[in-house]
Structures are given as C-alpha cells and as structure tokens.
Amino acid sequence: MNIKHMIKYITAGLGCLLMAGCSVPEQPDEPSLTSALTPQNVSGKDPDAAFSQAQNGFALKLLQETVAVCTGKNILISPYSVMQALAMTTNGADGDTRTQMEHTLGGIPMEQLNQYLLAQRGGMPDSENARFRTANSVWLRDDKNRLVVKPDFLQTLTDFYGSGAFARAFDESTRQEINQWCSAQTDGMIPEMLSNPIGADAVMLLINAVSFDAKWARLYKREPSDASFTSCTGEVQQAKMMYSEEGQYLSDDRAEGFIKPYRDGYVFAALLPEQGISAEDYLASLTDERLHEILTGAEFCTVDAGLPQFTYDFDIEYSGILADMGMPLAFTENADFTKMAETATGGLSIGQVLHKTHIDVDTEGTKAAAVTAVVMEQEEAAMEPEPPKQVTLDRPFVYFIADAETMTPVFAGVLNAIPQ
Numbered sequence: 001m002n003i004k005h006m007i008k009y010i011t012a013g014l015g016c017l018l019m020a021g022c023s024v025p026e027q028p029d030e031p032s033l034t035s036a037l038t039p040q041n042v043s044g045k046d047p048d049a050a051f052s053q054a055q056n057g058f059a060l061k062l063l064q065e066t067v068a069v070c071t072g073k074n075i076l077i078s079p080y081s082v083m084q085a086l087a088m089t090t091n092g093a094d095g096d097t098r099t100q101m102e103h104t105l106g107g108i109p110m111e112q113l114n115q116y117l118l119a120q121r122g123g124m125p126d127s128e129n130a131r132f133r134t135a136n137s138v139w140l141r142d143d144k145n146r147l148v149v150k151p152d153f154l155q156t157l158t159d160f161y162g163s164g165a166f167a168r169a170f171d172e173s174t175r176q177e178i179n180q181w182c183s184a185q186t187d188g189m190i191p192e193m194l195s196n197p198i199g200a201d202a203v204m205l206l207i208n209a210v211s212f213d214a215k216w217a218r219l220y221k222r223e224p225s226d227a228s229f230t231s232c233t234g235e236v237q238q239a240k241m242m243y244s245e246e247g248q249y250l251s252d253d254r255a256e257g258f259i260k261p262y263r264d265g266y267v268f269a270a271l272l273p274e275q276g277i278s279a280e281d282y283l284a285s286l287t288d289e290r291l292h293e294i295l296t297g298a299e300f301c302t303v304d305a306g307l308p309q310f311t312y313d314f315d316i317e318y319s320g321i322l323a324d325m326g327m328p329l330a331f332t333e334n335a336d337f338t339k340m341a342e343t344a345t346g347g348l349s350i351g352q353v354l355h356k357t358h359i360d361v362d363t364e365g366t367k368a369a370a371v372t373a374v375v376m377e378q379e380e381a382a383m384e385p386e387p388p389k390q391v392t393l394d395r396p397f398v399y400f401i402a403d404a405e406t407m408t409p410v411f412a413g414v415l416n417a418i419p420q
C-alpha cells in the first residue's frame with residue numbers, strides 16, 4: 001500500500017461511546033462482546049491547559065494538512081472525532097508504534113489521555129438547544145482463526161470510551177449494519193460511511209460518530225439577503241447572506257472575524273483573511289499558540305457580521321496525512337498492535353483512516369456530523385461605544401465550532417466557494 005497517495009478521511013471503528021447524560025443510541029440487536037466484562041472503577045481527569053494545548057495543536061495540524069491536499073475545496077473535519085478513534089486505536093499499540101501515535105495525538109501518554117477524554121466526553125454541553133452526541137463502536141471479523149482480541153484492550157475501550165464490540169462476518173450485511181449504525185448516531189446526516197465492500201484484509205473497524213445540533217443564541221431578525229461571494233478561483237457567486245450584530249471581534253495582523261454564540265455552551269468562530277491572502281496560506285501561517293490567542297482574545301465590541309448560508313459534505317482518507325504528521329509505523333508491516341489482538345499470521349496495521357462530515361448552517365443554527373473509522377488490516381470590561389466593526393464573509397474564510405469554555409475546536413473548516 002502506498003500510503004503517500006492515500007487522501008480520504010479517518011476511519012477507526014470504535015465501540016459504542018456515550019457521553020454522560022445522553023440518551024442511549026441505537027445499537028445492534030445482538031449483545032456486545034463487552035457485555036460480559038465487569039466495568040472497572042476508572043476516573044477521568046479534568047481538562048487543563050496542557051490538554052487544551054495538545055487538542056488545539058492536533059486540531060490545527062490536522063486542518064493544515066487536510067487543506068494542503070485539498071486546495072480549493074470546501075473542507076470540514078472533526079478533530080474531536082478523529083482524536084476519539086485514534087486514541088482508541090493507540091490503546092492497542094505498543095513500542096515505537098505507540099510512541100509515534102501518542103506524539104501525533106499531542107504528546108500526552110495514553111494512560112492520561114484516556115482519563116482526559118473520559119472527562120471531556122462527560123463534560124461536553126448537551127441540552128435541548130445545543131445537542132452534542134458521540135458514540136463509539138468496534139467491529140471484529142468473526143473468525144478466531146484470524147483474530148483473537150485481547151481482553152485488556154476491550155476492557156479499556158469499555159471503561160474509558162463506553163465502547164461495545166460486535167463480531168460479524170464482514171460481508172455485505174455487515175457493511176449495511178455499520179452504515180445503519182453510523183446513520184443512527186448522526187441523525188441521518190451521514191447515511192453511508194462505507195461506500196465499498198469491506199476489504200478481505202480488514203479484520204477490525206474502530207468507529208467514532210459525532211452529532212451536533214445547536215440553535216443560535218440570538219436568532220436572525222430578518223431573512224437572508226441576496227449577496228455576492230467571491231470564490232477562491234475569483235468567480236463571483238450568488239449567496240444568501242445572513243446579517244447580524246455580534247459582540248466579539250477577532251483579529252490578528254492578517255485576518256479579522258467574529259464569534260457568534262450558540263445557546264448553551266458552543267460558539268461559531270470565523271476568520272476572514274485579508275484581501276490577497278488565501279485561506280490555505282493563512283492557515284499555514286498559524287501556530288497552535290497563536291490560534292489559541294486569537295480565539296480566546298476576542299475584543300468585546302459591536303460587529304456588523306455577515307455569514308452566508310451553506311451546507312455541504314466532505315470526506316477524506318487520512319493514512320498519508322497521519323503518517324506525515326508523525327505516526328508512519330502504524331501503517332506498515334512493522335506496526336506493533338500486539339496489545340490489541342493476536343493474529344494467526346502476520347501482524348496488524350492500520351489500513352485506512354476514513355473520515356466523513358456534514359454541515360448545515362442557516363438562520364436557525366447549525367447541524368453537523370462526523371464519523372471516523374480506523375480500519376485495522378492483517379498483513380500478509382466596560383468601554384466607550386465605538387463604531388461597529390464590519391466583517392462580511394464574502395470570500396473564502398476559515399471557521400471553527402468550539403466549546404465555549406475552553407475554545408477547543410469540535411469542528412473546523414474552510415469555505416472556499418458557495419456549494420452549488
């Protein structure tokens with residue numbers, strides 16, 4: 001497999017993962033292999049500055065690398081979903097493979113990262129007006145002559161990720177069942193995660209799904225207006241522009257933007273590069289420290305903001321990108337996933353990391369969803385009023401949907417053109 005030419009998005013079937021306080025999502029009829037396990041008394045670790053910096057660094061690097069190979073496209077990724085799927089997978093890695101994966105995920109040892117992610121899931125805002133749901137599942141090829149999963153690995157996925165495990169034939173019915181599971185977890189926004197038959201070499205899928213549905217804190221007072229949007233190619237397109245007055249202004253020496261709050265714990269943050277700077281070039285210039293400063297250093301003032309309505313889907317396969325980000329061993333025959341399973345012949349490696357997303361931004365709010373699947377293969381203060389800022393997103397821009405308290409991105413994207 002030439003991993004340098006892989007360019008689609010993150011897989012990694014993960015066990016069914018639920019956030020505290022969420023209703024139970026639809027699950028396969030047959031009992032999970034983890035149902036016989038006794039849950040251990042594990043504790044989470046509250047997110048702190050070290051965790052936030054690691055998460056923001058991973059999110060920015062993943063977005064930068066994605067933009068670099070998808071120049072000119074409308075992009076949407078969920079660093080949250082990718083992190084969940086890869087973290088589950090890393091628990092099955094050992095040796096240099098584990099070291100590289102930990103480094104790529106932000107440099108936090110897995111024992112601590114498991115605790116951080118457990119607490120993060122339980123602490124994500126989730127209400128009627130800002131709904132956030134996440135689930136994990138792991139799917140195993142039902143052939144003990146080829147694969148025997150380690151009990152300790154399943155125990156970790158159960159305790160820290162709420163994951164269930166399901167043994168299946170990996171035939172067409174399995175593909176349909178996985179697609180149905182993904183569709184159920186994303187409220188139908190991602191109806192088909194697996195477009196092709198499951199490969200003969202695939203023995204395990206670790207999958208994470210995320211569904212987000214939030215209303216704007218302040219609804220738009222008037223209908224969207226016809227406006228122009230200049231795409232990255234210079235084409236002038238027709239757009240439906242939503243105008244509002246916001247209270248937080250973002251800026252640095254190369255871009256300006258605004259924060260638009262959702263109800264109950266999330267925000268939409270947009271950054272518009274100055275004329276002559278593409279969204280790709282602007283993103284390439286950012287560091288995780290600088291992005292954190294921008295997102296947390298908003299100026300409280302009046303902003304006359306214009307935001308176009310848009311909806312689109314995005315998908316990518318991340319093997320090559322993740323290898324370049326620092327974990328190449330995981331995709332080779334020298335990968336060490338001996339903590340995950342025993343195989344009859346050869347070892348395990350990551351064959352694909354698939355990622356699919358959907359977003360819909362309108363006058364009511366935002367709906368977004370993501371699924372990440374990792375496919376394991378067997379080798380053979382008060383101020384004086386001032387004039388309002390003016391920010392109209394009428395050319396390519398960068399945007400984030402973030403946890404309002406930590407400003408950690410849950411989704412990140414670039415709108416290069418109005419979807420037609």
